[in-house]
Amino acid sequence: xxxxxxxxxxxxxxxxxxxxxxxxxxxxxxxxxxxxxxxxxxxxxxxxxxxxxxxxxxxxxxxxxxxxxxxxxxxxxxxxxxxxxxxxxxxxxxxxxxxxxxxxxxxxxxxxxxxxxxxxxx
Numbered sequence: 001x002x003x004x005x006x007x008x009x010x011x012x013x014x015x016x017x018x019x020x021x022x023x024x025x026x027x028x029x030x031x032x033x034x035x036x037x038x039x040x041x042x043x044x045x046x047x048x049x050x051x052x053x054x055x056x057x058x059x060x061x062x063x064x065x066x067x068x069x070x071x072x073x074x075x076x077x078x079x080x081x082x083x084x085x086x087x088x089x090x091x092x093x094x095x096x097x098x099x100x101x102x103x104x105x106x107x108x109x110x111x112x113x114x115x116x117x118x119x120x121x122x
């Protein structure tokens with residue numbers, strides 16, 4: 001499958017992550033939540049926990065693992081965006097929250113998926 005743009009590749013990676021997490025029992029809340037602070041790829045519900053998910057994909061792992069590309073600056077954007085979501089949008093009623101990362105590596109049609117729960121703290 002040849003994808004033409006970075007947006008197409010990102011959309012496919014998010015689709016795969018969403019399918020994976022749904023199969024693991026998480027319930028989708030929203031996708032591509034945006035605020036002035038940034039964007040969160042997926043927001044899911046895992047029993048009594050709201051999960052903010054960053055999806056990272058790399059076709060080649062020559063330099064960095066996809067998780068290594070989430071530096072402190074990116075984490076801060078995700079944290080601030082999650083705070084905006086919780087203050088303005090959250091209707092789940094959950095008391096617990098966490099930040100997960102889904103890493104996809106290799107060709108997208110047979111990507112290796114790694115799920116890192118609690119990848120970083122707020």
